[in-house]
Amino acid sequence: MAEDLTESDLEALCAILEEITDPEYRARVGDVLWESKRDYKAAQIAVRAFLESAERRKTDDLWSPYAHRLERAAQLAAKLGFGKPLHQEVLAVVEAAIKESENNLKAGLLSNRLMMIALAHDAADTARYAALCERLAKDFAAEGNWDFSEDYWQLAENWHRKAKNAAEAQRCQLAAADCLVSKAEKSLEDNKFGFGHAAHWMGRGVEALRKAKADPNRIKEIHLRFLELEREALSEMSPMDLNVDEIPGFRDSEEIMQEAARAHVRGCNFERAVTRLAHIAKPINTASVRKQMASESEEFIGDKIFGTVALDHTGKVADSMPPFGLGSADGEAEAMRKKMVQHARQIYWPIQVAWKIEPARITILREHGIRQRDFIWLVVGNPFIPSGHERMYVQGLQAGFFGDWLTAMHLLIPQVEASLRHVLQQSGVVTSTLEADGTQTERDLNQLLWMPEMEPIFGPDITFDLRGILIERFGHNMRNESAHGLMPEGAFYQPASVYLWWLVMRLCWIGYKLAQPPADEATD
Numbered sequence: 111m112a113e114d115l116t117e118s119d120l121e122a123l124c125a126i127l128e129e130i131t132d133p134e135y136r137a138r139v140g141d142v143l144w145e146s147k148r149d150y151k152a153a154q155i156a157v158r159a160f161l162e163s164a165e166r167r168k169t170d171d172l173w174s175p176y177a178h179r180l181e182r183a184a185q186l187a188a189k190l191g192f193g194k195p196l197h198q199e200v201l202a203v204v205e206a207a208i209k210e211s212e213n214n215l216k217a218g219l220l221s222n223r224l225m226m227i228a229l230a231h232d233a234a235d236t237a238r239y240a241a242l243c244e245r246l247a248k249d250f251a252a253e254g255n256w257d258f259s260e261d262y263w264q265l266a267e268n269w270h271r272k273a274k275n276a277a278e279a280q281r282c283q284l285a286a287a288d289c290l291v292s293k294a295e296k297s298l299e300d301n302k303f304g305f306g307h308a309a310h311w312m313g314r315g316v317e318a319l320r321k322a323k324a325d326p327n328r329i330k331e332i333h334l335r336f337l338e339l340e341r342e343a344l345s346e347m348s349p350m351d352l353n354v355d356e357i358p359g360f361r362d363s364e365e366i367m368q369e370a371a372r373a374h375v376r377g378c379n380f381e382r383a384v385t386r387l388a389h390i391a392k393p394i395n396t397a398s399v400r401k402q403m404a405s406e407s408e409e410f411i412g413d414k415i416f417g418t419v420a421l422d423h424t425g426k427v428a429d430s431m432p433p434f435g436l437g438s439a440d441g442e443a444e445a446m447r448k449k450m451v452q453h454a455r456q457i458y459w460p461i462q463v464a465w466k467i468e469p470a471r472i473t474i475l476r477e478h479g480i481r482q483r484d485f486i487w488l489v490v491g492n493p494f495i496p497s498g499h500e501r502m503y504v505q506g507l508q509a510g511f512f513g514d515w516l517t518a519m520h521l522l523i524p525q526v527e528a529s530l531r532h533v534l535q536q537s538g539v540v541t542s543t544l545e546a547d548g549t550q551t552e553r554d555l556n557q558l559l560w561m562p563e564m565e566p567i568f569g570p571d572i573t574f575d576l577r578g579i580l581i582e583r584f585g586h587n588m589r590n591e592s593a594h595g596l597m598p599e600g601a602f603y604q605p606a607s608v609y610l611w612w613l614v615m616r617l618c619w620i621g622y623k624l625a626q627p628p629a630d631e632a633t634d
Contacts, residue, residue, distance in 0.1 A: 112142045120146055127152055133162035137179070144186065157186045157196060161203055168207075170217040177223040180204055184231050193232070201231050212242055215249055222246075222261050229268060240269035240278070247285065254296060260289035280322060287318035291332055294339070309339035367465040372473045380484050383474045388619040390470050391462045391612065393571035394454050403449045448584040455578065455585050455606070463605040467612045471511060480511045487622070494621025496532040499525055503618065510611035516602045522614050523580065523589055527555040529617070530564075530576075539563045555589050556581050572613070579610050 115123075123139050124147075130136040140156025143149040164179035184204060187197040208224045211217045225239050233239065243266035250258040263286035270279035294311035297303050313336050319329050374390055375383045478484070482504050489500040506521030531541045531552065541558065542550045558564070559581055564573045578585035586606040591597045 112146055115142070115146065124149065124152065127155060133159045133166065137163050137182075141182070141186065144189075150190065153186050153190055154196065157183050157190070157200060160186070161200065170211065170214055170220065173217060173220040173223070177220060177227070180207065180224070181227050184227050188231060197231070201228065201233060204228050204231075205233060205235075208239075208242075212246070215246075215253070219258060219261060222258075222265055225265055225269075229265070229272065236269050236273040240266050240273065240282075243269060244282065247282075251289070251292070256289045256293035256296060260286045260293075263289060283322040284319070284324055287315055287322050287324065290315035290318055291335075305339050305342035309336060309343050312336040312339050364465055368469040371466045371469040375470045375473050376477070380474070380478045380480070381487055383478065384488065384615065385619060387467070387470050387474060387612070388616045391466045393569075393575045393613065393616075394458050396450065396570050396574045399450050399453055399458070400446065403446060403453060407449075448582075450574070451578045451582045451585040454575070459575075459579070459609045460605040463608045463612075467608055471608075471612075475511050475513075480508060482508055488618055489622075491625050492618060492621040493536065493625055494529050494533060494617055495525075496528050499528055503614075507611070507615060507618070510608070510615075515604075515607040515611070516599055518611055519588065519592065519602050519607050522611065523592060526576070526580070526610075526614060527558065527589070530555070530558050533567060534558065534561065534563060537563065537567055572617070575609070575613055579606050579613075 120143065124143055127136065127139055127143065130139060137156050137159035140149075140152040140154075140159060143152035144156060160179045160183035164176050164183065167176045167179065169176060180200075180203065184197070184200045187194075187200045190196060204224055204227050208221055208228065211221050211224065214220075221242070225243065228239065243262045247259045247262035247266060250256075250262065263282050267279045267282035267286065270276075270282060290311050294308040294315060297308045297311065298305070312332065316329065316333050316336050319332060371390055375386045378386060474480070482501075485504045485507055488507075489495055489503050492500075495503055502521050502525050506518050506525065509515075509518040509521065534541050539561065541561075542552045544550055553561075559573065559577045568576075580589040581587060586604075588597070588606065588610070592602075
């Protein structure tokens with residue numbers, strides 16, 4: 111690094127600069143001396159050396175090193191005096207390079223990169239360059255190269271804006287947006303990537319058309335096409351199932367755990383069986399999962415290369431997660447939370463349901479009639495349940511025992527929200543807003559679960575499970591998707607519904623236990 115060079119190192123480089131015969135080495139040394147010592151003469155030498163080095167690397171295919179050296183020469187010359195002879199000399203070289211490459215489509219984006227340098231350094235012939243960009247954009251479109259076409263339309267827009275021609279700039283902006291739409295449709299014709307790939311680029315096209323202030327009917331047309339492609343993309347998706355039969359001992363462990371779960375509740379009266387069921391599993395251990403996710407992230411590089419999106423039940427992108435390790439500290443914390451929710455959704459919650467909760471539920475169902483009055487002991491006088499809500503809890507818990515998850519979820523999800531609000535209020539937390547006009551609005555579950563008082567009252571593990579199943583988009587987001595009618599009937603019959611039902615029962619039992627006199631010790 112240049113910062114590692116001592117003063118004596120810099121003096122030595124200064125002494126040999128003019129004797130260096132290799133232009134690349136001479137350019138780099140001169141550049142370092144300018145950045146480190148603001149040596150004006152060294153910068154002049156570096157500018158001409160970069161031009162010489164660029165000429166040696168001129169090519170129409172692997173052109174990036176060539177353009178990069180011209181760009182650095184222009185930057186240095188501008189620092190020495192924007193518009194002065196040396197700067198104009200470099201700009202003339204860049205413009206000559208544009209003229210040389212402008213008819214060579216094999217050069218791809220070389221002309222684009224060179225014109226970007228010219229634009230940044232105030233080249234005067236804006237009309238010529240705008241027209242050239244448009245011609246190249248059309249040429250690449252004719253070849254079906256929509257990526258290059260879009261880049262040239264965007265550069266044409268910038269040239270028109272420099273000339274203060276807003277109408278022409280918007281026309282080019284619209285053309286660039288249409289390239290995204292064409293790219294989406296072309297990918298379907300090629301039959302290479304499928305509907306998901308096409309939907310991504312069609313969605314980008316909708317966004318670009320909006321920014322370009324396209325005709326509302328055109329935006330609506332493309333938006334409808336985007337939604338159509340998203341729905342089609344759902345049909346292409348299949349779960350990446352883990353073949354547990356290939357994991358040594360997995361099925362044996364599953365069988366042992368399921369039998370242990372049945373034995374845990376078998377032969378008990380109903381109250382004792384419910385108590386045992388409430389304790390048959392534990393909420394996820396967030397500290398342990400966070401440590402596991404951090405370890406896996408260090409071991410594997412996939413999540414550092416590829417981002418992830420979460421889709422709702424209609425195929426729309428509900429949330430996104432960029433590649434891990436590329437964001438701010440807050441962004442990394444959010445990405446880690448999403449990874450943990452993904453892990454819980456894919457592994458932890460389903461295993462707890464399949465190995466423990468479901469075997470115990472079915473055993474209790476076979477041994478007991480499960481009438482509504484059987485739950486009275488659990489709900490009456492329970493500090494977790496607001497007064498007047500007891501019967502809704504009873505019906506929801508009963509429906510869960512019968513496997514009617516459609517009814518259970520529609521009853522229990524709203525009651526969880528009411529209970530959280532009730533407990534927070536009993537703890538002195540204000541759960542409503544106060545507007546300037548005096549109106550007040552109760553915070554909903556999306557806000558309650560993120561209140562800072564949630565974890566101190568309910569603990570980080572229960573809070574995590576509730577967020578993951580009810581409101582996290584990388585989880586199940588059941589509160590929002592069910593409230594807005596986005597979940598079909600079959601979507602309620604999933605492990606997340608069973609786990610949430612069990613978690614609600616556990617919270618009810620905790621509330622029941624807190625209401626008992628201190629001398630009343632439970633054995634389970």
